[in-house]
Structure formats: structure tokens, C-alpha cells
Amino acid sequence: MVEFDAIYAIWLREARVYIREKERVIASIVSPLLWLFVFSTGIGGSVAGAGASYQAFVYPGILVMSILFTSFFYGLYIIWDKKLDFLKEVLVAPASRSSVFLGKALGGVTDAMVQAAVLLIVGAAFIVPISPMALLYLIPVLLLTSFSTAALGLFIGADMTSQEGFALVSNFVMWPMFFFSGALFPLQNISGLLRDISALDPITYAVDAIRVVLLGTGAFPLYYDVGVLAVFAAISAALGLTAFGNLQQTK
Amino acid sequence: MSPKTPAARTRKPQMDSGRPGPARADKGEVVIQTSKLTKRFNGTITAVDGLELEIRKGEVFGLLGPNGAGKTTTISMLCTLIRPTSGKALVAGIDVRSDPSGVRKNIGIVFQEPSVDDLLTGRENLDLHGMLYRMGPEDRKKRIAEMLDLVGLTDRADDLVRTYSGGMRRRLEIARGLMHRPKILFLDEPTLGLDPASREHIWKYIKLLSQEQGTTMVLTTHYMEEADLLCNRIGIIDNGKLIQLGTSDELKAKVGQDIVRLRGEVDRQKLGGLKFVKKVRQDKEGSIEITMTDAAKNLQALLGACGTLDSVQVREVTLNDVFLHYTGREIHREEGEGGWGERVMQWGGQRG
Numbered sequence: 001m002v003e004f005d006a007i008y009a010i011w012l013r014e015a016r017v018y019i020r021e022k023e024r025v026i027a028s029i030v031s032p033l034l035w036l037f038v039f040s041t042g043i044g045g046s047v048a049g050a051g052a053s054y055q056a057f058v059y060p061g062i063l064v065m066s067i068l069f070t071s072f073f074y075g076l077y078i079i080w081d082k083k084l085d086f087l088k089e090v091l092v093a094p095a096s097r098s099s100v101f102l103g104k105a106l107g108g109v110t111d112a113m114v115q116a117a118v119l120l121i122v123g124a125a126f127i128v129p130i131s132p133m134a135l136l137y138l139i140p141v142l143l144l145t146s147f148s149t150a151a152l153g154l155f156i157g158a159d160m161t162s163q164e165g166f167a168l169v170s171n172f173v174m175w176p177m178f179f180f181s182g183a184l185f186p187l188q189n190i191s192g193l194l195r196d197i198s199a200l201d202p203i204t205y206a207v208d209a210i211r212v213v214l215l216g217t218g219a220f221p222l223y224y225d226v227g228v229l230a231v232f233a234a235i236s237a238a239l240g241l242t243a244f245g246n247l248q249q250t251k
Numbered sequence: 252m253s254p255k256t257p258a259a260r261t262r263k264p265q266m267d268s269g270r271p272g273p274a275r276a277d278k279g280e281v282v283i284q285t286s287k288l289t290k291r292f293n294g295t296i297t298a299v300d301g302l303e304l305e306i307r308k309g310e311v312f313g314l315l316g317p318n319g320a321g322k323t324t325t326i327s328m329l330c331t332l333i334r335p336t337s338g339k340a341l342v343a344g345i346d347v348r349s350d351p352s353g354v355r356k357n358i359g360i361v362f363q364e365p366s367v368d369d370l371l372t373g374r375e376n377l378d379l380h381g382m383l384y385r386m387g388p389e390d391r392k393k394r395i396a397e398m399l400d401l402v403g404l405t406d407r408a409d410d411l412v413r414t415y416s417g418g419m420r421r422r423l424e425i426a427r428g429l430m431h432r433p434k435i436l437f438l439d440e441p442t443l444g445l446d447p448a449s450r451e452h453i454w455k456y457i458k459l460l461s462q463e464q465g466t467t468m469v470l471t472t473h474y475m476e477e478a479d480l481l482c483n484r485i486g487i488i489d490n491g492k493l494i495q496l497g498t499s500d501e502l503k504a505k506v507g508q509d510i511v512r513l514r515g516e517v518d519r520q521k522l523g524g525l526k527f528v529k530k531v532r533q534d535k536e537g538s539i540e541i542t543m544t545d546a547a548k549n550l551q552a553l554l555g556a557c558g559t560l561d562s563v564q565v566r567e568v569t570l571n572d573v574f575l576h577y578t579g580r581e582i583h584r585e586e587g588e589g590g591w592g593e594r595v596m597q598w599g600g601q602r603g
Contacts, residue, residue, distance in 0.1 A: 013371065085366040090383065093380070
């Protein structure tokens with residue numbers, strides 16, 4: 001059962017808290033730019049013969065990375081809520097756990113989309129032209145990626161009580177997802193085990209989809225990428241919903 | 252019939268003081284009922300052990316017990332925050348296991364730890380609460396104004412909760428707990444850690460709510476005076492079991508009515524033989540403490556049974572004595588001598 005007013009209430013709270021924590025707003029604007037600069041200028045310059053084309057090549061990877069990290073780390077806030085005891089207030093409300101979960105996940109999506117917007121503006125201005133039509137394709141891909149990783153983060157956060165533990169687990173989950181996704185290198189050039197692992201990584205398809213839309217080249221057709229992402233989103237949402245359904249007072 | 256019936260002597264008026272007799276148990280519908288309610292953690296630690304409880308509409312019910320007795324666990328089960336291991340609990344006539352969200356609609360909770368979001372303003376916290384309880388925008392606006400007024404936070408409503416004092420946060424929690432007009436309000440240690448002025452403030456609201464709105468309330472506390480002041484009925488819980496139940500006066504009468512403290516030549520055996528003496532014990536300083544019924548009538552006889560005395564003190568039994576009597580005895584049986592005093596000290600330490 002899903003109640004839209006409850007989802008809105010939870011989302012509104014997340015959005016208000018986000019805006020009030022100035023550090024978070026600043027971090028969401030500065031960090032993607034930093035990544036963009038480091039990767040596209042620093043590494044791009046050192047890769048012989050890559051130059052401007054590597055900048056464009058790595059841009060979808062940075063966009064996905066930014067979304068992956070922000071959305072996934074949103075799971076941390078559920079632990080924060082437990083610490084604050086605010087979670088109890090939400091858990092004893094007559095709103096269903098599904099609504100609480102969706103409201104939370106949408107909060108994570110909002111956070112990630114602020115970063116994505118910054119990157120899209122900078123990217124369109126300096127790196128690769130983004131047409132309105134391309135944007136129309138990009139937005140669902142970005143939303144799907146963000147929602148599935150936020151759901152995954154909340155799934156992991158729901159069962160944990162320490163923020164340090166969450167950070168540790170995220171490193172084991174997020175970094176491999178990022179590195180094997182082909183964000184930094186073209187998948188067509190690799191083979192064997194590495195390629196198989198990449199094929200299993202859902203983030204691969206997010207990066208690939210954006211490359212298809214922006215650069216016109218990719219390892220898979222767009223519909224295939226989006227299809228895999230949709231399945232990933234469904235699985236993460238199911239995991240997150242189950243974890244939230246089981247949430248109980250912990251102390 | 253004389254207007255001065257014995258019932259008029261009771262110090263604390265009951266909700267149903269207009270009707271005499273022992274019929275209290277038959278009045279009002281039962282709003283909370285548990286049977287064999289049990290919670291075990293990790294399969295081994297039994298926090299609540301076969302609890303049987305009946306709470307009626309309009310009652311202010313106090314759940315007393317030492318720390319770790321199972322008070323918060325009981326409340327958490329009734330509020331659907333944790334699932335019972337076994338047994339049954341009906342809250343507002345709804346089973347907490349089969350329809351938790353049905354229960355949630357009918358209850359309000361004031362938590363032991365503040366659970367308001369300190370990055371939101373007081374008004375935003377209440378508004379969020381109203382939305383979660385599916386109140387319409389107009390209703391929310393009206394009710395927020397009423398609640399803020401009730402707890403005296405109107406002029407601070409638009410400040411971030413971060414800037415509130417502990418007492419103000421607790422008041423905001425109470426306002427929030429009542430925001431959606433719950434049938435039953437649970438208060439878990441509502442005045443824990445507050446300064447005396449804030450505590451009196453909170454007590455005032457609780458009394459007001461009980462008297463004017465007739466809200467059924469269940470509160471846990473280990474402040475005895477709080478329970479004495481607010482509760483119609485009190486249940487003492489220890490080791491997860493309900494060990495005593497009754498009005499404050501009933502509980503006191505069970506232990507005795509007065510406590511006499513003597514210093515001097517006292518024959519404990521002889522005193523113990525008197526029929527109005529309930530309990531005789533020697534405290535650490537060597538004084539003899541006698542728990543007895545009706546000191547006004549029997550003091551003469553008591554003193555007559557003693558030799559020369561250096562000092563005599565008489566006081567009424569307080570809920571404190573009741574609490575120590577029952578929870579102390581449990582410890583005594585388990586740990587032998589010494590456990591009692593230790594427990595008193597522990598308990599005394601917890602109050603700060």
C-alpha cells in the first residue's frame with residue numbers, strides 16, 4: 001500500500017533538511033566539478049593521444065559516479081535517523097513502510113539530481129553538446145540509476161546501526177560497481193574475466209546508456225541498457241521494501 | 252446518609268469519584284488488554300514475561316519499575332514498534348500483531364528520547380506529523396495552532412528545534428503526540444532528565460489533558476512522586492512481570508499506612524508480634540523502622556511495647572516505600588543479604 005501524501009511528507013522533510021545543511025549543498029555542487037576536473041583534465045591529459053575525446057568519453061562515467069555515490073550514501077541518513085530517534089516517529093505513524101521507503105529513496109534521488117544538474121550544465125557548456133532531445137533520454141536513465149542505488153543504500157542502511165559500518169560496506173559495494181562499469185575505459189577493448197564482471201555490474205549499463213545518447217557509441221543498444229537498469233531498480237526496490245518492512249525499534 | 256462517606260477521605264480523586272463502591276473495575280470500556288504478552292530478545296533475554304494488563308478508557312495508568320524491568324519494551328510492543336514474541340495485545344480493540352497500522356492510527360507517543368527533528372522548526376515537525384497521519388491542510392493548520400498554544404510554544408514555533416531547551420523539546424513532543432487526536436497517549440519517561448520547573452510544566456499538561464479531554468494515558472516513570480501525582484492506577488513491573496497493581500492508595504495500604512522510625516531500647520521480636528505491625532527492619536544507622544497500620548490509633552501501643560527511646564519519627568507510607576518493598580524483595584530473594592541495599596543505591600543513582 002502506498003500513500004502519496006505520506007511519501008510527499010517524508011520527501012519534504014528530506015528536502016528541507018538537505019537545504020538547511022549548507023555543507024551538503026556546497027559539497028553536492030563542488031565535488032562533481034572536482035571529479036570532472038581531475039578525470040577529464042588530469043588523467044585525460046596523461047593518456048597519450050586521448051585529449052579532448054577522452055574528456056568526452058569519461059564524462060558519462062563521472063556523471064554516473066556522482067549519482068552512484070550520492071544516492072548510495074543516502075542510506076547513511078537512515079542510520080542517522082535511528083540515532084536521532086526520528087525514525088521511531090516515522091515508524092509509529094500509520095503510513096505504510098513502503099511509503100516511508102519511497103519517500104526516503106526520493107529524497108536520495110533529489111540530492112543526486114541536484115548534482116547531476118550541475119554536471120549537465122557544466123558538461124553541456126564545456127565538454128559535450130547536449131541537445132534537448134538527448135536530455136529527454138538522459139533524465140529517465142539518471143533517475144533510474146539514482147533510484148536503484150538509493151534503494152540499495154537504504155536496504156543496507158536499514159539493517160545497520162553504525163555509520164562507520166555503513167561506510168565500510170559501501171566501499172566494498174560502490175567502488176567495485178564504479179570500477180567495473182567501464183566508466184574510465186571502453187568496454188569494447190577489454191576481454192575475459194574483466195568483461196564478464198562488467199557485464200554483471202548494473203552500473204555498466206547506466207554508463208553505456210549515457211554514452212549511447214551523448215556520444216552515439218556504446219557496447220549495447222539503448223533499450224537493452226534501460227531494460228537492465230529497470231530490472232536492477234526493481235530488485236533494489238524489492239530489497240529495500242523488505243528491509244523497511246522488517247524495521248523495528250533497535251534500542 | 253451522611254455526606255462524609257469513607258470514600259470522601261481518599262486523598263486523590265478518581266476519574267469516577269462520583270460513583271461509590273468497588274465497581275471501578277466495571278467502568279469504562281477496556282482500551283488496552285494484554286494476555287501472556289512476552290518479549291524475548293535473541294531467544295534468551297526475557298524482557299517482558301507473560302504480562303496481563305487491562306487499561307480502561309480515560310484512565311491515567313502508570314507503569315513503574317526499576318531500569319531494565321521491561322517498561323519500555325512493554326510500551327514498544329503496545330505501540331507496534333517491536334513485535335511480541337508471544338501472547339496477545341489489543342490496543343483500542345485492535346490486535347498489535349495482525350493490524351499494526353490500525354493501532355498506530357489510534358495512538359500517540361511521547362518518546363523517552365526526543366525524536367523531533369532538530370533541523371526542522373517546531374511548526375514543521377507538527378506539520379510533518381499531521382501529514383503522516385493524513386490530516387487535511389486546513390485541519391493541520393488549526394490543530395497546530397491549538398497544540399502550540401497548549402504547550403506554550405506559539406512564539407517559538409518558527410525557530411529550529413535545534414535552538415530549543417530540553418523542556419521545550421519535550422513539550423513539542425507532547426504537542427506532536429496529541430496532534431492527531433489519539434484515543435490513547437503513551438508517555439515513556441516524559442520528564443526524564445528535565446529540571447524541576449519543566450517537570451511541573453509537563454505534569455500540568457498531563458493533568459489538564461486527562462481532566463479536560465479525557466485522554467487515556469499510559470506512562471512509564473521511575474519518579475515516584477510523578478506516578479503518585481498523575482496516575483489513577485499504578486502497575487509495578489519487575490523482571491518483566493507485573494508484581495503489583497492498584498491505585499496509589501491501595502498499594503500504600505498493602506504495605507502499611509505509616510512508618511515509625513525508632514532509636515533506643517527496642518525488642519524487635521516483641522514488636523513483630525503486634526498485630527498492627529506489618530514489617531520491622533533495622534537500617535544501617537541502627538534505627539528500627541516499623542511499617543504499621545493506622546499510627547494515629549496504634550502508636551501508643553507500639554511505644555508502650557518499647558523501652559526508653561531516644562527518638563521517634565512518624566511518617567506516612569509513600570509510593571517510594573511501596574516500590575522498594577516490592578522490587579527490593581525480589582532482589583532479596585535472588586541475591587541474598589546485601590542485594591537490597593545495593594539495589595536501593597542503584598535505584599537512587601538512576602534518578603539523577
